[in-house]
Amino acid sequence: MQMLFKNLNLLWNKFKKSNSQFWEELEEQLISSDVSVDTADMIISNIREYAYSNNINDTGIIRDLLKKEIIKILNCGINEKLKFSGNPPSVYLIVGVNGVGKTSAIAKLAAMLKKQGKNVVMAAADTYRSAATEQLQHYGERLGIEVVHHQKLSDPGAVVYDSLDKALARRSDVLIIDTAGRMQTSFNLMEELKKIKRVVFKKLDRDPDEILIVIDSTTGQNARHQAEVFHRAIGLTGVILTKTDGTSKGGIVLTIKNELQIPVKLVTNGEKIENIDLFDPEKYTGAIFT
Amino acid sequence: MFEQLTGKFEDLFFRIRNKGKLSPSDLDAALREIKLALLEADVNFKVVKEFLGNLKERALGKEVMESLTPYQQVIKIVNDEMTRMLGSSEGSVNFSSGGPTIFMMVGLQGTGKTSSVIKLANFIKSRFGKSVALVAADVYRPAAVLQLMDMAGKIGVDVYSEKSMDPVSISRKGVEKFTRDGRDAIIIDTAGRLHIDENMMLEVENIRKAVKPHQVYLVLDAMTGQEAVNIASAFNKRVECDGLILTKLDSDTRGGAALSVYYVVKKPIKFVSSGEKIEDFDIFHPERIASRILGQGDTLTLIEKAQKVIDEKRAMELEEKIYRDEINLDDFIEQLRGLRKMGSMEKIFSMLPIPNKGRILKNINFDESYLDRMEAIINSMTPAERKKPHIINGSRKKRIAKGSGNPVSEINKLLQQFSKTRQMLRQFSSMKGKASLPFGKFW
Numbered sequence: 001m002q003m004l005f006k007n008l009n010l011l012w013n014k015f016k017k018s019n020s021q022f023w024e025e026l027e028e029q030l031i032s033s034d035v036s037v038d039t040a041d042m043i044i045s046n047i048r049e050y051a052y053s054n055n056i057n058d059t060g061i062i063r064d065l066l067k068k069e070i071i072k073i074l075n076c077g078i079n080e081k082l083k084f085s086g087n088p089p090s091v092y093l094i095v096g097v098n099g100v101g102k103t104s105a106i107a108k109l110a111a112m113l114k115k116q117g118k119n120v121v122m123a124a125a126d127t128y129r130s131a132a133t134e135q136l137q138h139y140g141e142r143l144g145i146e147v148v149h150h151q152k153l154s155d156p157g158a159v160v161y162d163s164l165d166k167a168l169a170r171r172s173d174v175l176i177i178d179t180a181g182r183m184q185t186s187f188n189l190m191e192e193l194k195k196i197k198r199v200v201f202k203k204l205d206r207d208p209d210e211i212l213i214v215i216d217s218t219t220g221q222n223a224r225h226q227a228e229v230f231h232r233a234i235g236l237t238g239v240i241l242t243k244t245d246g247t248s249k250g251g252i253v254l255t256i257k258n259e260l261q262i263p264v265k266l267v268t269n270g271e272k273i274e275n276i277d278l279f280d281p282e283k284y285t286g287a288i289f290t
Numbered sequence: 291m292f293e294q295l296t297g298k299f300e301d302l303f304f305r306i307r308n309k310g311k312l313s314p315s316d317l318d319a320a321l322r323e324i325k326l327a328l329l330e331a332d333v334n335f336k337v338v339k340e341f342l343g344n345l346k347e348r349a350l351g352k353e354v355m356e357s358l359t360p361y362q363q364v365i366k367i368v369n370d371e372m373t374r375m376l377g378s379s380e381g382s383v384n385f386s387s388g389g390p391t392i393f394m395m396v397g398l399q400g401t402g403k404t405s406s407v408i409k410l411a412n413f414i415k416s417r418f419g420k421s422v423a424l425v426a427a428d429v430y431r432p433a434a435v436l437q438l439m440d441m442a443g444k445i446g447v448d449v450y451s452e453k454s455m456d457p458v459s460i461s462r463k464g465v466e467k468f469t470r471d472g473r474d475a476i477i478i479d480t481a482g483r484l485h486i487d488e489n490m491m492l493e494v495e496n497i498r499k500a501v502k503p504h505q506v507y508l509v510l511d512a513m514t515g516q517e518a519v520n521i522a523s524a525f526n527k528r529v530e531c532d533g534l535i536l537t538k539l540d541s542d543t544r545g546g547a548a549l550s551v552y553y554v555v556k557k558p559i560k561f562v563s564s565g566e567k568i569e570d571f572d573i574f575h576p577e578r579i580a581s582r583i584l585g586q587g588d589t590l591t592l593i594e595k596a597q598k599v600i601d602e603k604r605a606m607e608l609e610e611k612i613y614r615d616e617i618n619l620d621d622f623i624e625q626l627r628g629l630r631k632m633g634s635m636e637k638i639f640s641m642l643p644i645p646n647k648g649r650i651l652k653n654i655n656f657d658e659s660y661l662d663r664m665e666a667i668i669n670s671m672t673p674a675e676r677k678k679p680h681i682i683n684g685s686r687k688k689r690i691a692k693g694s695g696n697p698v699s700e701i702n703k704l705l706q707q708f709s710k711t712r713q714m715l716r717q718f719s720s721m722k723g724k725a726s727l728p729f730g731k732f733w
């Protein structure tokens with residue numbers, strides 16, 4: 001993956017010493033990677049201050065400072081590993097707006113877990129979109145993974161309830177729940193998610209082990225608001241960043257981590273079932289500067 | 291954001307008010323605020339730079355520098371410039387005279403192509419009374435064809451599909467078949483693809499060559515970030531696009547990508563899609579996006595929606611009734627239903643130009659069930675009670691409460707609200723001579 005700041009090298013070639021033009025162009029690069037103005041400002045002023053008070057104007061050194069600053073944001077505090085419950089099944093609830101790649105990310109994640117020898121069940125709780133259940137079933141068949149589903153337009157809470165039963169009965173390791181795409185602006189649909197969460201709590205006496213929001217790396221500043229509203233409604237534990245095989249730089253993950261403290265856990269980078277990876281901040285930033 | 295922008299502007303101009311006029315450095319400060327606001331709205335940073343260049347030239351002119359209200363002037367110029375950048379012509383559909391008009395949708399994965407196909411089909415069918423048919427050329431995403439067929443079934447439109455994995459031949463055969471059948475319009479749904487995926491771009495080029503569509507639309511997610519320009523340019527280069535369909539405007543995105551794309555690619559935005567329902571689809575109006583990017587609310591759309599659900603003649607009758615103070619609960623429920631036809635309360639609210647809307651939205655729970663309850667209560671009344679609400683006494687209230695499954699307190703609440711509304715309308719109509727009826731008058 002080589003997304004964030006793909007064009008940064010041009011900048012280092014253009015400027016050997018920092019000046020105000022350099023700082024401005026650096027900020028532009030961050031913003032053109034979809035980093036928010038606030039987070040870009042923060043990053044730039046941190047390193048600029050440091051550089052100033054230490055008499056640094058060699059852009060090569062500034063580049064290392066930038067790298068460290070970004071790793072600091074991505075790493076600080078929170079564990080990016082997926083959580084597994086000591087009391088299976090581990091329940092992963094997958095949410096997000098329409099078309100970001102939820103269903104395919106679920107199939108990829110399920111395939112990844114299965115390869116690690118885990119027993120997985122998937123729940124088709126998107127009962128709204130035409131053929132959404134069939135899409136997940138298709139993946140299920142291909143992967144040999146059971147998909148719990150109901151009729152179209154049935155209650156998603158009921159699908160989740162049944163899938164928990166099924167996962168418990170089969171002593172599955174992980175249950176992954178697919179949900180319908182919804183805009184964060186829709187109050188009713190956000191309530192529906194809360195209900196799904198309650199169904200899990202009632203059954204297992206704990207919240208889902210992971211509540212992951214899927215974010216399309218092509219998205220601009222609205223991604224922050226998506227994360228914010230979903231987080232307020234149901235408490236997110238992480239982000240799945242999708243479509244990183246595209247040309248967007250995915251700077252929104254910096255914003256989301258910096259401003260909302262939600263870590264990226266998984267990244268998808270293609271339409272093949274194996275195109276999924278755990279998020280690795282070092283690799284992510286390392287790739288930036290090669 | 292616009293609220294913020296306005297706020298910052300006010301601070302800025304408050305400081306210089308005593309000076310009377312704007313100095314060039316004051317203007318620079320104002321321009322910086324505009325720059326940040328546009329970037330936060332996802333306008334491409336290169337476009338922002340150019341835009342500010344134009345703006346500065348105009349703002350340095352006499353109209354602003356000598357104005358006593360420079361900040362209103364600057365905002366007005368921003369608005370004007372932006373509307374100009376978005377083009378002045380509104381989207382429309384042109385049909386070819388001989389044979390069917392062929393439409394084709396292209397775009398990245400997950401932008402909303404399939405639903406746009408369905409919505410456009412429904413739009414053409416219901417607005418122009420034309421016969422429409424669809425071709426399912428997304429052979430890759432699991433269940434994509436099924437999705438198209440299922441949705442097409444709902445609007446009574448035929449779909450051509452095949453088991454084959456060759457979208458080019460499927461498209462050609464589909465178009466041939468529906469041309470023979472004498473359809474007026476054919477819409478081709480293609481698979482989502484990355485603009486840098488050489489094989490897939492070649493494929494879509496070949497579909498274009500094979501069926502020679504009259505209109506190729508690039509479907510663009512309104513939430514797209516800084517890359518929107520490159521994505522749109524790439525698609526436009528490979529399969530020349532005639533216009534854009536901007537989707538997911540029901541999100542609270544500012545939609546700056548639309549501005550950038552139009553500015554760089556110079557292809558008009560033809561349609562906008564703003565919800566999951568089939569009718570959440572409309573012709574594009576540039577000035578609305580301009581005010582949205584600036585955060586001024588989508589009042590025009592709202593007014594138009596209201597007009598669609600309110601029948602002119604009925605509105606006149608109602609005005610008359612208000613004038614004579616004869617409004618009753620029948621009218622009340624009729625308005626209630628009309629209001630609900632416009633969408634959820636939340637959606638209506640989100641279109642209003644209210645400052646700090648984001649913050650307010652966070653704190654309001656839109657209790658849609660309240661409207662349900664009101665409807666249930668009114669439905670449980672007798673015609674006489676609805677006509678003359680003042681006859682509703684204690685025992686009648688109890689009956690209505692039971693019938694509608696609500697406590698008596700809810701009945702009281704509704705009657706109070708009704709009498710307040712009525713009082714308000716009376717004052718309003720005596721003030722104006724006659725009340726005009728925009729929408730949701732009762733609220």
Ligand SMILES: Nc1nc2c(ncn2[C@@H]2O[C@H](COP(=O)(O)OP(=O)(O)O)[C@@H](O)[C@H]2O)c(=O)[nH]1
Pocket residue numbers: 096097098099100101102103104105181242243244245246268269270271275399400431482484
């Ligand atoms: N190029 C690319 N496409 C993806 C990726 N993930 C998902 N997609 C595509 O995005 C589209 C929407 O995906 P889907 O999983 O149905 O989205 P959902 O509506 O959020 O469930 C499909 O065409 C997927 O093939 C990815 O990592 N890269």
Ligand SMILES: [Mg+2]
Pocket residue numbers: 102103104126132178179180181
């Ligand atoms: Mg899905």
